[in-house]
Amino acid sequence: MGKTIHKLINETELFAGLADGDERAFETIYRHYSKRLFPYVLKLLKVSELAEELIQDIFVQLWVNRQVFADVEYPASYLFSIANRQSLKYLKKVASDARILKRITDLTEPSSNVTEEQILLRESAAAIDLAVAQLPQQRRIIWELSRNEGLSHEQIADRLGISKNTVKNQMVHALKHVRHFLDKRSGLLTGLVIIALTNNKL
CATH class of the missing domain: 1.10.10.10 (Winged helix-like DNA-binding domain superfamily/Winged helix DNA-binding domain)
Known part of the structure; x- marks a missing residue:
């Protein structure tokens, strides 16, 4: 009770739906994975407001580039790799701006x-x-x-x-x-x- 489910029951179908432009599939994926990604991104960025903004940006790009998930074998791992890449990209900017x-x-x-x-x-x-x-x-x-x-x-x-x-x-x-x-x-x-x-x- 109360624990986050670590894998969506129909994850494969949902990501296939996302790739096809299914908005309901996207909303389900967002609700599930935004909660899982937040502590991971927060650990890197240290500031909750920035973590929330970055996650929003990640999911905007996720929708824009949704077709790629038609060929992604492990979508959950792919999402975390995106979060890691985007977080480090942001961190690099800190020292230069x-x-x-x-x-x-x-x-x-x-x-x-x-x-x-x-x-x-x-x-x-x-x-x-x-x-x-x-x-x-x-x-x-x-x-x-x-x-x-x-x-x-x-x-x-x-x-x-x-x-x-x-x-x-x-x-x-x-x-x-x-x-x-x-x-x-x-x-x-x-x-x-x-x-x-x-x-x-x-």
């Missing part, structure tokens, strides 16, 4: 139900700011142009009148400094920031 990081910290502002993870996330964001402030001037400017303004290495090179290779090298050193700074303060560093920084593409 200060606006996203700010949005995450805004979502975790103090409330009557503040969790330890939310506090750690805010403190991690503040720690990143401290680490960046310690960078040499040119390296800090390059970091901010890349992370805050979203400029490419080529665009930064043009703006600062330096080579693209110099920009890349400065970003490598900046990232190493930030990661080292955070490693020394591991109590502040959440899994989200670790993954984001580790997987961020320079």
Whole structure:
């Protein structure tokens, strides 16, 4: 009683119906799997609001690309692989887009139900700011142009009148400094920031 059923009785038929555009099949799949995916995505993203939004996006894309399920042998596993891929894709953006990081910290502002993870996330964001402030001037400017303004290495090179290779090298050193700074303060560093920084593409 009260436990989530781990497999839909007519799962194969439902996913076949989804592939054919059956809206009722889609609704049944959504009700069942959104509940199963939520704790999995939440474990990766750490913030419930973001997990809920990502799951909504996953199911929107699921409906748009529903025809693929006509050939998927294990649809449940496929759904979790989509959730994992989309979560990691989002996490990678965190380290490269200060606006996203700010949005995450805004979502975790103090409330009557503040969790330890939310506090750690805010403190991690503040720690990143401290680490960046310690960078040499040119390296800090390059970091901010890349992370805050979203400029490419080529665009930064043009703006600062330096080579693209110099920009890349400065970003490598900046990232190493930030990661080292955070490693020394591991109590502040959440899994989200670790993954984001580790997987961020320079």
